[in-house]
Amino acid sequence: xxxxxxxxxxxxxxxxxxxxxxxxxxxxAELAAHARDSAPFSACGTPAVVAVPRTAGQVEHVMRTAYxxxxxxxxxxxxxxxxxxxxxxDGCVVLSTAAMDRILSVDPANRLVRCEPGVTTRRLAEAxxxxxxxxxxxxxxxxxxxxxxxxxxxxxxxxxxxYGVTADYVLGLDLVLPDGRRMRTGRxxxxxxxxxxxxxLIVGSEGTLAVVVGATLALRPARPPALSLLAQFPTLTAAGxxxxxxxxxxxxxxxxxxxxxxxxxxxxxxxTHALLRPGSAAxxxxxxxxxxxxxxxxxxxxLCKEAGAEHIATSxxxxxxxxxxxxxxxxxxxxxxxxxxRGGGLTAFIEDVAVPRSALPVLVGxxxxxxxxxxxxxxxxxxxxxxxxHPTVVFDESDADEFRRAREAYDAIMAAGLxxxxxxxxxxxxxxxxxxxxxxxxxxxxxxxxxxxxxxFDPKNLLNxxxxxxx
Amino acid sequence: xxxxxxxxxxxxxxxxxxxxxxxxxxxxAELAAHARDSAPFSACGTPAVVAVPRTAGQVEHVMRTAYxxxxxxxxxxxxxxxxxxxxxxDGCVVLSTAAMDRILSVDPANRLVRCEPGVTTRRLAEAxxxxxxxxxxxxxxxxxxxxxxxxxxxxxxxxxxxYGVTADYVLGLDLVLPDGRRMRTGRxxxxxxxxxxxxxLIVGSEGTLAVVVGATLALRPARPPALSLLAQFPTLTAAGxxxxxxxxxxxxxxxxxxxxxxxxxxxxxxxTHALLRPGSAAxxxxxxxxxxxxxxxxxxxxLCKEAGAEHIATSxxxxxxxxxxxxxxxxxxxxxxxxxxRGGGLTAFIEDVAVPRSALPVLVGxxxxxxxxxxxxxxxxxxxxxxxxHPTVVFDESDADEFRRAREAYDAIMAAGLxxxxxxxxxxxxxxxxxxxxxxxxxxxxxxxxxxxxxxFDPKNLLNxxxxxxx
Numbered sequence: 001x002x003x004x005x006x007x008x009x010x011x012x013x014x015x016x017x018x019x020x021x022x023x024x025x026x027x028x029a030e031l032a033a034h035a036r037d038s039a040p041f042s043a044c045g046t047p048a049v050v051a052v053p054r055t056a057g058q059v060e061h062v063m064r065t066a067y068x069x070x071x072x073x074x075x076x077x078x079x080x081x082x083x084x085x086x087x088x089x090d091g092c093v094v095l096s097t098a099a100m101d102r103i104l105s106v107d108p109a110n111r112l113v114r115c116e117p118g119v120t121t122r123r124l125a126e127a128x129x130x131x132x133x134x135x136x137x138x139x140x141x142x143x144x145x146x147x148x149x150x151x152x153x154x155x156x157x158x159x160x161x162x163y164g165v166t167a168d169y170v171l172g173l174d175l176v177l178p179d180g181r182r183m184r185t186g187r188x189x190x191x192x193x194x195x196x197x198x199x200x201l202i203v204g205s206e207g208t209l210a211v212v213v214g215a216t217l218a219l220r221p222a223r224p225p226a227l228s229l230l231a232q233f234p235t236l237t238a239a240g241x242x243x244x245x246x247x248x249x250x251x252x253x254x255x256x257x258x259x260x261x262x263x264x265x266x267x268x269x270x271x272t273h274a275l276l277r278p279g280s281a282a283x284x285x286x287x288x289x290x291x292x293x294x295x296x297x298x299x300x301x302x303l304c305k306e307a308g309a310e311h312i313a314t315s316x317x318x319x320x321x322x323x324x325x326x327x328x329x330x331x332x333x334x335x336x337x338x339x340x341x342r343g344g345g346l347t348a349f350i351e352d353v354a355v356p357r358s359a360l361p362v363l364v365g366x367x368x369x370x371x372x373x374x375x376x377x378x379x380x381x382x383x384x385x386x387x388x389x390h391p392t393v394v395f396d397e398s399d400a401d402e403f404r405r406a407r408e409a410y411d412a413i414m415a416a417g418l419x420x421x422x423x424x425x426x427x428x429x430x431x432x433x434x435x436x437x438x439x440x441x442x443x444x445x446x447x448x449x450x451x452x453x454x455x456x457f458d459p460k461n462l463l464n465x466x467x468x469x470x471x
Numbered sequence: 472x473x474x475x476x477x478x479x480x481x482x483x484x485x486x487x488x489x490x491x492x493x494x495x496x497x498x499x500a501e502l503a504a505h506a507r508d509s510a511p512f513s514a515c516g517t518p519a520v521v522a523v524p525r526t527a528g529q530v531e532h533v534m535r536t537a538y539x540x541x542x543x544x545x546x547x548x549x550x551x552x553x554x555x556x557x558x559x560x561d562g563c564v565v566l567s568t569a570a571m572d573r574i575l576s577v578d579p580a581n582r583l584v585r586c587e588p589g590v591t592t593r594r595l596a597e598a599x600x601x602x603x604x605x606x607x608x609x610x611x612x613x614x615x616x617x618x619x620x621x622x623x624x625x626x627x628x629x630x631x632x633x634y635g636v637t638a639d640y641v642l643g644l645d646l647v648l649p650d651g652r653r654m655r656t657g658r659x660x661x662x663x664x665x666x667x668x669x670x671x672l673i674v675g676s677e678g679t680l681a682v683v684v685g686a687t688l689a690l691r692p693a694r695p696p697a698l699s700l701l702a703q704f705p706t707l708t709a710a711g712x713x714x715x716x717x718x719x720x721x722x723x724x725x726x727x728x729x730x731x732x733x734x735x736x737x738x739x740x741x742x743t744h745a746l747l748r749p750g751s752a753a754x755x756x757x758x759x760x761x762x763x764x765x766x767x768x769x770x771x772x773x774l775c776k777e778a779g780a781e782h783i784a785t786s787x788x789x790x791x792x793x794x795x796x797x798x799x800x801x802x803x804x805x806x807x808x809x810x811x812x813r814g815g816g817l818t819a820f821i822e823d824v825a826v827p828r829s830a831l832p833v834l835v836g837x838x839x840x841x842x843x844x845x846x847x848x849x850x851x852x853x854x855x856x857x858x859x860x861h862p863t864v865v866f867d868e869s870d871a872d873e874f875r876r877a878r879e880a881y882d883a884i885m886a887a888g889l890x891x892x893x894x895x896x897x898x899x900x901x902x903x904x905x906x907x908x909x910x911x912x913x914x915x916x917x918x919x920x921x922x923x924x925x926x927x928f929d930p931k932n933l934l935n936x937x938x939x940x941x942x
Binding site for chain 1: 658660675
């Protein structure tokens with residue numbers, strides 16, 4: 001419901017009492033720019049104001065003010081999310097934590113870092129690397145996305161298969177509740193079980209329970225240099241067999257990525273990757289950063305051959321490893337090139353579904369069938385080692401029929417994931433996009449508790465309303 | 472409040488309608504045996520009945536019945552807990568999940584296991600080892616404690632320093648809510664972010680939110696053979712320096728245990744450990760199961776020497792490694808021998824406090840001061856790599872003054888832990904023992920939310936009432 005102009009005036013007046021003019025954006029272009037994240041198929045409204053606080057005190061003021069005036073607040077990081085969780089609602093305060101971007105301390109003795117939510121994942125990773133430490137989570141948008149957004153969505157990435165996801169690194173959080181009260185969760189210690197785990201409850205809650213204004217994150221020793229291999233397979237089953245064999249042999253590669261036929265071909269069509277050959281049903285990219293990556297990769301190369309790989313390229317040096325991994329990085333440019341070849345104006349919708357690892361080849365096959373059934377191009381790549389796939393549906397939003405088919409294909413992919421014992425989101429979240437699917441996945445009892453949690457933290461339903469669960 | 476005998480009769484009658492006679496214990500000796508876990512300083516009541524269901528359906532019946540009759544239910548595993556979380560309250564149903572001990576399936580392709588809550592940690596670990604897999608969490612009582620209890624307390628262990636705690640392995644849970652409704656949380660996939668993380672909320676909730684009737688646990692490849700070293704230091708500071716140096720050099724040992732002066736001496740006094748020498752201020756036991764444990768241990772040996780170790784023993788074989796680790800296993804026998812030497816009848820209270828790793832030597836020193844101030848023997852051992860200490864206070868419960876001093880020393884240790892930026896429980900939990908300390912550690916806003924969570928899951932406050940938080 002849009003606010004009255006009186007409420008908006010009062011809101012702005014009160015916000016101006018504690019935030020400087022440049023921290024409050026009301027220019028229509030700014031409002032439009034902050035209206036949504038990177039998800040299609042998801043409605044968004046127009047914010048009344050975009051607040052860009054620099055301190056936790058300013059966040060408290062924003063929250064308190066909005067709470068008193070019954071104005072909804074939508075937290076935003078870098079808007080790289082893919083589920084609509086950061087989409088504005090009409091008349092809301094968009095609360096961008098992007099300017100709270102300080103790294104407060106790196107503590108090598110305790111292998112942890114304290115930072116504000118607006119620091120980008122890449123900057124954090126590079127800062128701790130200077131101390132010989134690693135912050136492993138590496139979502140695809142890591143040079144733009146923020147730690148606050150990573151915490152909100154429970155972000156994953158490529159190296160999760162070995163190193164875990166964002167949730168595994170969050171030790172403690174500094175929060176502002178919907179009514180403006182401040183609180184800390186968690187701890188600065190490696191272990192701790194004092195009370196119910198509120199830290200983990202906030203991680204992945206998509207900004208619906210509290211606003212993260214600070215985080216204590218665990219770090220690891222720097223990752224050793226990695227080597228990699230690329231293997232192409234004549235059938236999906238063969239690629240799936242290779243993944244299963246790698247797992248069964250007890251390997252834990254630091255990346256185990258799969259590109260389907262369409263994605264492989266799109267990269268080949270780019271013409272810039274020397275190692276990738278045309279015509280394969282599936283490509284695996286495998287990286288090892290173990291103590292002896294060369295021998296681990298040799299062992300995995302043999303397993304790929306035994307599974308029926310028709311072409312394998314391995315790296316002997318870090319530079320060659322980079323060249324192999326480049327195939328994974330070329331997915332976005334390849335998709336962009338494909339879309340340009342179709343005359344532009346298309347939408348690429350990056351999906352997210354996870355199944356038990358062993359069901360992955362079946363799911364890839366189902367997605368190929370779905371693409372055919374709906375007459376769409378779907379490019380599937382995924383974290384094969386985790387069973388987490390990202391089918392990208394490319395479609396023309398201005399073509400009503402194609403839009404409908406894309407929507408139906410998306411639903412068919414979710415249904416296939418659940419049918420194979422999986423989840424409708426491995427790492428992108430629910431947002432507005434998957435609320436109905438969440439209800440199907442969880443069932444009524446769990447859903448009732450999820451809604452109860454939302455009410456407990458946000459009884460007035462003002463913080464990011466309508467995301468994850470409806471009130 | 473004790474129940475009326477009418478309610479108890481009705482309760483038993485209804486329970487008998489769905490559970491066989493041998494699953495309902497009412498013999499006074501059985502009621503007494505199930506009245507408490509292994510924590511001292513903690514009140515307990517007398518149960519009306521001990522129910523030992525074999526199926527989730529029977530658990531549902533017990534919960535529904537108790538809910539309808541407003542009878543409290545206290546879940547129990549093996550009663551090895553050290554915080555009073557499994558202590559009975561008067562007139563309650565003790566719900567023992569010990570007989571629900573089936574391992575339902577081991578799934579090597581997806582590196583997971585499904586089991587019932589009553590299986591012991593050791594049996595689960597041995598069962599998955601037959602498939603070349605590992606379930607790493609290794610609490611000290613692993614041959615008796617159950618997976619359900621491990622989940623309830625968020626149990627840790629020695630190898631957590633490298634492999635993480637119970638919480639890190641729980642993918643999904645099958646639960647019965649206080650009103651008897653059944654629900655699942657989590658997933659069978661490696662990754663998933665669908666909705667608020669109820670799985671993690673249940674882990675460590677000490678049986679106060681729901682009863683675990685099944686678990687899906689993640690597994691790892693089998694751990695490689697380990698080698699170890701033992702290093703003795705003239706001062707606590709020197710031992711702390713060695714731990715810091717090991718961390719700074721990027722090592723991640725699979726065990727990094729510290730024994731203080733009193734504990735070292737008690738083991739020496741046993742006379743059965745050939746490698747441990749008398750007179751040291753601190754002993755470190757370091758284990759590596761890395762790809763090249765021999766060279767990793769050599770590197771750590773040098774760091775120990777540089778930190779001032781006065782005596783080092785290293786293992787060249789797995790058998791020698793076992794001999795070294797035996798020092799850690801001898802802590803309990805050594806304490807028992809000390810207690811016998813004082814004429815028996817003493818209580819050994821194993822405490823649990825964690826601080827940031829770098830503060831560990833300071834905390835050990837503080838504990839030694841506390842022991843002196845209160846005229847007590849305190850034996851401190853701990854997971855030095857995690858900053859998690861277990862000071863064991865030995866005292867005579869029948870001596871009112873010694874009992875009071877032990878209680879005060881316990882409080883002083885908790886206070887020291889918090890003052891050093893730590894937590895009052897690293898892995899044992901809150902139970903009834905640390906409720907007041909939890910309130911100090913969390914502060915009022917977090918505590919209000921913790922209580923709200925309890926009300927959300929258990930509005931009638933019937934499930935394990937009075938544990939973790941008061942209603």
